[in-house]
Amino acid sequence: MSAQTKGEKAFRGTAVSAGVCRGKILVLHRARHIISRREIPEAEIVDEVKRFEQVLVQTRKQINEIQRRVLQNLSGSEGDIFDAHLLMLEDRVVIDEVIRQIRDEKTNADYAFHSICERYIAAMAGAEDDYLRERAADMRDLTGRVLDNLLEVKDSFDLKHLTEPCILVSHDLSPSTTAQLDKKLVLGFATDIGGRSSHTAIMARSLDIPAVVGLQTISDELENGDYALLDGYNGMVIINPTDKTLFEYGQLEKNKATLDEKLREIRSLPAITLDGKAIQLSANIEDQHDVESVLAHGAEGVGLFRTEFLFINRETPPDEEDQYQVYRQVAAALKPQSVIIRTLDLGGDKFVSSLQLAQEMNPFLGWRAIRFCLAQPELFCVQLRAILRASAEGNIKMMYPMISGLDELNQANALVEKCKTELRAKNIPFDENMEIGVMIEIQSAALIAESLAKRAKFFSIGSNDLIQYTLAADRTNIKVSHLYEPTHPAIIRFIKMTVDAAHKHGIWTGVCGEIGGDPVLTPLLIGLGVDELSASPPVIPEVKYMVRRVKMSEAQALAEFALQCESPSEIYARCVEFARQTAPSLFEKA
Numbered sequence: 001m002s003a004q005t006k007g008e009k010a011f012r013g014t015a016v017s018a019g020v021c022r023g024k025i026l027v028l029h030r031a032r033h034i035i036s037r038r039e040i041p042e043a044e045i046v047d048e049v050k051r052f053e054q055v056l057v058q059t060r061k062q063i064n065e066i067q068r069r070v071l072q073n074l075s076g077s078e079g080d081i082f083d084a085h086l087l088m089l090e091d092r093v094v095i096d097e098v099i100r101q102i103r104d105e106k107t108n109a110d111y112a113f114h115s116i117c118e119r120y121i122a123a124m125a126g127a128e129d130d131y132l133r134e135r136a137a138d139m140r141d142l143t144g145r146v147l148d149n150l151l152e153v154k155d156s157f158d159l160k161h162l163t164e165p166c167i168l169v170s171h172d173l174s175p176s177t178t179a180q181l182d183k184k185l186v187l188g189f190a191t192d193i194g195g196r197s198s199h200t201a202i203m204a205r206s207l208d209i210p211a212v213v214g215l216q217t218i219s220d221e222l223e224n225g226d227y228a229l230l231d232g233y234n235g236m237v238i239i240n241p242t243d244k245t246l247f248e249y250g251q252l253e254k255n256k257a258t259l260d261e262k263l264r265e266i267r268s269l270p271a272i273t274l275d276g277k278a279i280q281l282s283a284n285i286e287d288q289h290d291v292e293s294v295l296a297h298g299a300e301g302v303g304l305f306r307t308e309f310l311f312i313n314r315e316t317p318p319d320e321e322d323q324y325q326v327y328r329q330v331a332a333a334l335k336p337q338s339v340i341i342r343t344l345d346l347g348g349d350k351f352v353s354s355l356q357l358a359q360e361m362n363p364f365l366g367w368r369a370i371r372f373c374l375a376q377p378e379l380f381c382v383q384l385r386a387i388l389r390a391s392a393e394g395n396i397k398m399m400y401p402m403i404s405g406l407d408e409l410n411q412a413n414a415l416v417e418k419c420k421t422e423l424r425a426k427n428i429p430f431d432e433n434m435e436i437g438v439m440i441e442i443q444s445a446a447l448i449a450e451s452l453a454k455r456a457k458f459f460s461i462g463s464n465d466l467i468q469y470t471l472a473a474d475r476t477n478i479k480v481s482h483l484y485e486p487t488h489p490a491i492i493r494f495i496k497m498t499v500d501a502a503h504k505h506g507i508w509t510g511v512c513g514e515i516g517g518d519p520v521l522t523p524l525l526i527g528l529g530v531d532e533l534s535a536s537p538p539v540i541p542e543v544k545y546m547v548r549r550v551k552m553s554e555a556q557a558l559a560e561f562a563l564q565c566e567s568p569s570e571i572y573a574r575c576v577e578f579a580r581q582t583a584p585s586l587f588e589k590a
């Protein structure tokens, strides 16, 4: 029975791209490849291998074409997704294994390719690492495309011939399918699987199409033509919405439009409280393509440039010139605003195949970030020289992640001095006074903040790690997520201790973990004396809106309350109450 003949029904999933849309459903079922094993006569084996190799070339051309189209419509980082596909397509290990199987076992290419890829996909999909799991989706996408070509199936999803606006529903949407969506006709999309950091979600956000993923069985339950409302704020898909629901959503959209207008008005205004305290509001970025978004969202420079993403998705680490070009580009584009480059923070949950990090029992407590860099001074110095050279072209500052004690800071600074000497000897310009800061993300660093403050130009609190280490709650483990509480009194005290030590020694403190981008916590953080907040660009307008409506005296009173309160949930509830009273419009869309 179609959902049309039933009443209202809501599906709950994960909101990955904001916005609300309503319209008719189009369910996409990926054509299933029927693959059977055939024995290839000896005399035809050479041709079968040739056929496989020609299909790889054909697939490469198709991906290049999709990538070209994506780059026309989106930023470079979305096009990069297809670089990963192209790399997989050239993976000699897989290709040689397929050719060996065709030759040795005399099997058809589609059978050999499918069985080998399925084995790799299953291994990746079962990995603990989020990044690897998401690459399984990329590999599945690529495998499907190669099989389409081997079996001469036309594009599994033909989205070029949509004639009327619709909401796409599917088990999964691959990045290459997503890239072909016509924004005018695709109102939104909903999938059974996927998560916030999947590439499909990232592309939905870039295309600005509302999307909900992780809806479990929605693609089986709905039929073409069902009428639905998709809520990309709260992660809901409502089939056959009643008039009451439609009315409520109408209100929500109106509120959102009004809020967007208010946020646009303050885009180029400073983040300054009602009683005149200026807060530096900076952006967190991962590569040079994010600069556009930094400017579009009214951030004042970059407070955290996570450089490890330059090392991901490639076979060898980037060399000094590669890194220099990226840092230089960002610094030049944002000049005179400052760009804080964080030195490499690999390890933990950030895995890079080109550096072959060994498996560890406790990766978050293991060989990561500054520990890894100090143990490999050559690799570290490549980055330090690239950063120093780029400092001649803009306002660059640098900070070290995961500092646990003075020795690490001293050792890292000694390597910086060595790199400076090398550059001077070659007459290569750099900023002699480039400021170096320390991330405070381990309790030991917060406890010795006074000693660190005497030797650093600024602090940046990495609250994501500070919370996980202080509360011994793995930030990626859902089973202990209830313990991961930003408003735990221990966290509040560590922040206060860090800020006080910094101010006593005349330096400033920022917060660049996720709490820096949560408007509910903005008043508490600035009340505790935090001078800078750094967050992902899209959340900056809301944080700025909050800052501009807060009175410092009231934020300080909230911080005073938090410092003497013993309950994380009571502190959080007080923050919510304060935030709602201070900036009600921010909360009317949810």
Ligand code: PEP
Residues within 6 Å of the ligand: 304, 306, 345, 441, 461, 462, 463, 464, 465, 466, 512, 513, 514
């Ligand atoms: C943090 O720990 O808060 C932080 C900003 O660093 P990352 O999330 O990259 O570990």
Ligand code: MG
Residues within 6 Å of the ligand: 401, 441, 462, 464, 465
């Ligand atoms: Mg960190």
